[in-house]
Amino acid sequence: MPKQKLMKRFCFILFALLLAITGTAQLTNSPNGFAIADSSFLLNGQPYVIRCGEMHFARIPREYWQHRLKMAKAMGLNTVCAYLFWNLHETTPGNFNWSGAADAAAFCKLAQQEGLYVILRPGPYSCAEWEFGGFPWWLLQQKDIKLRTQDPYYMERSRLYLKEVGRVLAPLQITSGGPIIMTQVENEYGSYGNDKEYIGKIRDYIWEAGFTVPLFTCDGPSQLKQDVRDEIFSVVNFGGNPEANFKALREIRKTGPLMCGEYYPGWFDSWGTRHHTGAIDHVVKELAYMLDHKASFSIYMVHGGTSFGQWSGANCPPFLPQTSSYDYDAPISEAGWDTDKFYALRKLFAGYLQEGETLPDVPARNAVITIPPFRTTETAPVFSNLPPFVTDEHPRNMEAYNQGYGSILYRTALPGGPATTLFIQEVHDFALVYVNGKKIATLDRRRNENRVSLPVTKKGDVLDILVEAMGRVNFGSQLHDRKGITEKVMVTNPDGSTKDLVNWKVYPIALSNDGIPGYVKFKAGTTTRPAFHRGRFQLTKTGDTFLDVSKWGKGLVWINGHCLGRYWNIGPTQTMYVPGPWLKEGSNEVVVLDYTGAVQPILAGLAKPLLDDLKETAKLRKHRKAGQSLDLAGAVPVHTGEFPGGIELQTIRFDVAQGRYLCLEALNSQRNEDPFTTVAELYLLDEQGREIPRTQWKVLYADSEEVDGDDGKADNVFDLQPTSLWHTQWQGNQPKHPHAIVIDLGGSHKVSGLKYLPRQDSPNGRIKDYKVYLSKTLFKGL
Missing domain, CATH: 2.60.120.260 (Galactose-binding domain-like)
Incomplete structure (x- = not known):
């Protein structure tokens, strides 16, 4: 190694050691910059409350970046939070893209221009309901790669990626006059692993890349302990009850300002489930609590946007691919519209502005057009192309x-x-x-x-x-x-x-997000076999619109070479957001790749989106077959007890029992008149009290599930999402207690306890008295 590089490396290591020992980058005051003190954030030496909202530039047409930032500022925010998606920036190994929709630096500069600071979340892992959590697909060409571990290939590629991030964005830190005030290390790692040395190495890569602003990690309240390090600041993510969740944060971080790294005003959607929403009064009440206690927050999402192209991800288990619409029921809608939730928060934040702050006027909505129905007239069958x-x-x-x-x-x-x-x-x-x-x-x-x-x-x-x-x-x-x-x-x-x-x-x-393959050749006609379909429509003026794809089957759509994303007639989404800048006056071309066949090859542009039109029959998604009834007569519970009220994660211990099939029976709820049962998450503990992996779990039976009026399916009890939950029926029938769920653990396990996370956003259905069964053979009636 050349002497100059050796000296540079030595200096970096010395710098990293000093920071690790003293924590000075995290905890000391800076008269001209951003720092973390014992009880507050400090901006230029003065106490500062971060009112932040998440928005992803990759989910917003570049032409609208400034409009969305102006909307955030007008709502009363002083900061925006932004993920980087590694797969957007390094499409093939060593080839980086920071232009067009991937120009992160330009987005940060626009934020600063609008009076907003930036919290950067560079990864390498992001999640965000984005394809592969932001990882580039080519990592999987390594057959034995172990992601988010100290796997040598994974770590080397992460280091090179973060070094490139630093080259582009480190100059935009507040210490250099830019808007970036904090940078995240990894993301919600406690929900995946507990290797704190791995987190330390990712931290080192970020330091090596030139980031000197405070670093932080984030996680849910029960996962915080898995990745906390003394020299890295910690924030907590939640969708309800800030008092209890900040208490969990204080258990692992005794001093420092309180901050919610992700506060959920809604939720994302998956194919075949209902569109999610979040109650306005609930969101306002909880953000008001945080502001009253001088706690900082980031609203995830303040503006969701759209996972254009093939960028939408999936959850598993069970496998649930997400819709291209990432509306999220956010205060700023998918198309950038002001909403009732937007104005309720604008009114709230107006009462908590810091000295010298004012709220700008709300920007006008972008123009919206409709497009009369038109037909596709040409096809290119997949098997012939x-x-x-x-x-x-x-x-x-x-x-x-x-x-x-x-x-x-x-x-x-x-x-x-x-x-x-x-x-x-x-x-x-x-x-x-x-x-x-x-x-x-x-x-x-x-x-x-x-x-x-x-x-x-x-x-x-x-x-x-x-x-x-x-x-x-x-x-x-x-x-x-x-x-x-x-x-x-x-x-x-x-x-x-x-x-x-x-x-x-x-x-x-x-398939590319920038157009269809060049070898595809169209001919006049239609077909119901897998095929590309092409049509054209004329415009005298442009504007945003929502492409109605409800008469089609399943596939992808391109307009003028821009891939709008995926559609699927099962719903809940039946339209696709089309940004006005992607249209043109005169002739416009649409290409639809449909795998299952259209009912009618007709498209149209609507003035409003269809976000909650679920076509898939509910009976296909329920875990109780017709005539099926669980019979626990003669079965002996391994534990019987009573959960206390509240939203805290409850841990119960019992004598070690062995079995493959778990049954949790809820005998009543905390509110005795309440006929419902709700569960956010369930975990089991092995002989040593460690959580048993849930990757092989499968719901075999749930006596009742609300799948028509809400996403209350029983699989939600092990989806790692505290905001989603199993909810017994509330629309139509409201069967009374007891309620039961049966889970196949995928193999025999020795079990010494159970963890139960109650519903976080409401007391509705929280379990009081319960029984736990564990059996080596399937329960009667199943």
Whole structure:
């Protein structure tokens, strides 16, 4: 190593050691900058309360960045919080993009121009319901990579990425006259792991990249202890009851200002579930509490925007891909509109302005247009417009073929034989199965579908499996979410054994957010098979609109080369936000890639979005089959007890028991007249009191679930999201107690306790008396 680089490295290490020992970068006063003191933030030496809101420049058309920032300022915020998404900036290894929609520096400078400071969240992991949590897909080309650990390849790529972030954004810190006042280290790591040395190394990379402003970590109240380090400031994320959650923060951080790093005014949406909303009075009340106690906050999201292109992510388990609309029921709507929630918060914040602050006028909404219904007139069937194929003995995942996004077609010749079962391990995420060009099945990962009844075939019959990738998992333990067919395809032999199908032609149908593949050729006509459809419409003026895709099936849409995102007629979203700057006077082109076939090939532009029009039948998503009834007669509970009131995470301990099937039976609620049961999260403890991994958990039964009026499905009890919950029916029928949920743990476990997180935003349905059952065999009635 050259002497100059060696000296630079030595100086950095010395600097890092001094900071780690003294914590001076975090805790000392700075007369001209931003610092953290024992009881408050300090801006230029004066106490400062951060009124922040999250918005992601990647989810906003660049032409509207300034408008959205003006809206945030007019609502009464003094800071914006911004994630960086690594996959947006490093599309291939070593090739960085900081232009156009990825120009983070320009966004920060605009924020400063509008009188807003910036809290930077660079990752390397972000989450944010963004594809792969912000990780670039090409990390998964390393077969044995272990994300968010000290895996050497992962750490080296993270270091190089953060170094590049520093090159671009470190000059914009407040210490250099810029708007960036704090930088986050990783993100909600306590919900994933507990390697504090890993957090320390990511901290070192951020320091090495040139960031000298205070650093912080964030997490939910029960996960804070997993990643806290003395030299890094801590904030807590929550969606309800700031008093109790700040108490949890104080347990691990005795001094320093209180701050909620993510306060949820609404929630994100997933395909096949209801559109989420957050009550205005609840949000106002809790933010008022924080302001009264001089606690800082960041509203996640103040403006959600849109996950354009193929950038929307997914949760798992269970697998739930998220909608492209990221409206979030935020104070500033998906299209940048002022809302009732916006004005309620503007009124609140007006009473807490600091010396010299005033509220600017609310910017006018951008113009909105409608587009009369028009038809697509040309098609390009997918099976007639394929890229060159590669041959492979066994099918492999998308990443193995150097493909990041889109679809992939697997084709082989069948050996022939009687009717049998075809088994695919695994389908990620949505598959159409054909024999000799005739569709025989549709497989949906949301429902764990991976088997197909294969008809009688003859030798040489062609099997096609077209798989659509719907967004990689962005949160939790199943981040390593490779797409396509992940392992193999088998058929069942007459004797019950299985045989792998081999000798495949694989067609990687890579899709871009900037237009369709050049090899796609259109012809006049229509089809209900998987196909690209093209149409045109004329405009005399431009403006925002909402493309009505309710008459189509499932797929992607491009307008004038811009990918609007994904649509799916199951809902809840039935429109797609179209920014005015992406339209033009005169002729405009629309291309729709539809996998399942349109009811009618008709599109239109509406003046308002359709965000909550759920078409999928509720019975397909409930965990109680018709006529099914749990029978606990004769079953002996391993524990019986009473939960105290409140929202705190409750831990109960009992004698070690072993079993595979867990049943929690709620006998009543804290409010005796309340017929409901609600649960935000459940955890089990092993013999040593450690949390048992929940990656293999599966809900087998819930006596009641509200899936029509709300997203109250039972799977929410282990989705790592304290804001979502299992809620028994409240719309229509309101069955009385007892209520029960049965979970298959995926294998036998020795259990010594249970953790129960009550509903956070309301006392409705919080459990009082309960019984816990653990069985080696399935309970009667199931």
